[in-house]
Amino acid sequence: MSVKQSVKKMVPQPVRNQIRRTREWNRTHRSADKQLRRFMSWISLDASTDKVHIETRLEFDIHRLEKGLSHQNLRLGFGKGVLKQITRRMTMLEHADPNYKHNALYLDALSALHEYQVRHEEQGFDLAAIKAIFPENIWNSAHSYIPDAEHHAGSFIMDNASKAHSAQKEFVDLAEGRHSVxxxxxxxxxxxxxxxxxxxxxxxxxxxxxxxxxxxxxxxxxxxxxxxxxxxxxxxxxxxxxxxxxxxxxxxxxxxxxxxxxxxxxxxxxxxxxxxxxxxxxxxxxxxxxxxxxxxxxxxxxxxxxxxxxxxxxxxxxxFPESVPICASIRKTPDEILTIIH
Ligand SMILES: Cc1cc2nc3c(=O)[nH]c(=O)nc-3n(C[C@H](O)[C@H](O)[C@H](O)COP(=O)(O)O)c2cc1C
The missing domain is CATH 3.40.109.10 (NADH Oxidase)
Structure with a gap:
């Protein structure tokens, strides 16, 4: 019998179990701590100034604006706080991304802002106080923005009729037609x-x-x-x-x-x-x-x-109600998230 085996035999089973549990606990603690440290050192902070981290926060705020736009009864003049954040992040992105005029999130932000302006103007709401939040270039770019199919952030109306026969739909149709309601x-x-x-x-x-x-x-x-x-x-x-x-x-x-x-x-x-x-x-x-x-x-x-x-x-x-406003929640393209490992 090896030394290890004889020591093992001398230690009672409950003590061996306790040792095993302690080892498992310590291993998990180290690993969870490492995971937490990795997470906390890479997340986007309010003060982050690089492109990816700014984009994270801009995405978050565009979505908050979209949620405000997707109410059945639009609350006119809503969202001063989130609009301030959006303009701040767009300005930061102008510095962080030399190609910001083609940056997908910058364009999504313009598109959502464009909808905000148009829908308020349609209802005769005075946007002077909101306009004052924005640098002129962003406000004007949003105003003249022509949303295209790819960068059409904001909201759209979904019709209940599009949900008829969902159970018979092919998976691709079903997945492409699902939205958070x-x-x-x-x-x-x-x-x-x-x-x-x-x-x-x-x-x-x-x-x-x-x-x-x-x-x-x-x-x-x-x-x-x-x-x-x-x-x-x-x-x-x-x-x-x-x-x-x-x-x-x-x-x-x-x-x-x-x-x-x-x-x-x-x-x-x-x-x-x-x-x-x-x-x-x-x-x-x-x-x-x-x-x-x-x-x-x-x-x-x-x-x-x-x-x-x-x-x-x-x-x-x-x-589903007869019709319902939906957040556009624009997606990245597959090439933005895909790495093929050769
Ligand atoms: C885990 C998870 C948590 C979410 N939490 C919220 C939430 O607290 N409030 C909310 O309005 N939407 C929430 N959403 C919905 C997302 O905003 C929505 O899924 C996303 O914008 C994509 O839009 P889609 O679901 O219409 O495709 C959540 C989604 C997921 C997957």
Whole structure:
């Protein structure tokens, strides 16, 4: 018997288990710490001055403006705060990108601003106070901007008729026609349809088929209202008829290096839910669960979420209204995100 084996024999099993757990804990702690440090040293900060980091924040603010533009009742004069951020980031981009006049995000920003100007002018709203926020070149470029197919940020109207026969659509049509819808008709959502959505979503792959995803379906308007107040990313929209809370059951995992898997598998499942909702003719919008500790606690208490489940995201669900404004949410092109490794 080797020395290692004899030492092992002398140490009782519970102590060996404890040593193993401590080693696993320390390894995971180091690895999680390294991951966190990498994350925090590369994210976009308010003060970041390089192109990519500025673009991140400009994208975020364009989307905030799009959300304001995509309300059924436009709140005239909205968004002074976000407009200030957009003009600031566009000015920073003018310095960071010598080719800024062709920069996709700069053009998206002009396009969204153009819609903002036109829709206010159509309603006779005096934009003098808003114009004062902008350097003249940006305001004028937005005014004369002619949105093209590629850079048509802002909002568009989606017609309920385009959703007829969704279940018969080919995947490409279904995927290209899905958009986040944030305003719904008053018609209640059928449980039978939701059950079909869940059944299809069960086909989602998961690591070693562990199937950790859980869905909490909320239909009580008061609880939905409170959950979304706590969540904070759906303000100024009416309470959706149904809210799904997608979580991952951590008891399905076995070691520290699986710690991101609850979100990977939960994210895949959530995408299946979004496509299945679309296929069965329901409107939906994913909503973040990027909770602070306080928000996490409050949400757990409100929805009775067990300690072993991690939040992945919410999905607001309802029926499509006759027509509904949608955020354009312009995408990058595949060549911007693809690296072919030879
Ligand atoms: C994980 C996740 C979290 C999101 N959180 C929010 C949110 O809190 N509020 C919101 O209005 N939209 C939210 N969205 C919707 C995105 O804004 C939307 O998916 C994106 O702009 C792309 O548009 P599309 O879904 O219409 O294609 C979220 C989307 C995802 C995937």
């Amino acid at each position: 944030r305003e719904y008709s008053d018609e209640p959502v059928s449980q039978e349809t939701l059950d079909k959505v869940y059944a299809v979503s069960m086909r989602t792959p998961s690591v070693c088929n562990r199937q950790a995803t859980r869905i909490h379906q909320i239909s009580d308007p008061e609880i939905i209202k409170r959950a979304l107040e706590i969540q904070g990313g759906f303000r100024s929209y009416k309470t959706p008829p149904v809210l799904l809370f997608v979580t991952s059951d951590v008891r399905a995992f076995m070691s520290g290096n699986e710690r991101n898997e609850p979100f990977v598998d939960g994210g895949l499942f959530a995408m299946s839910l979004l496509y299945a909702l679309e296929a069965f003719g329901l409107a939906a919008c994913p909503l973040n669960a990027m909770f602070t500790d306080e928000v996490d606690e409050e949400t757990r208490k409100l929805l009775n979420i067990p300690d072993y489940e991690l939040p992945v995201m919410y999905i607001a669900v309802g029926n």
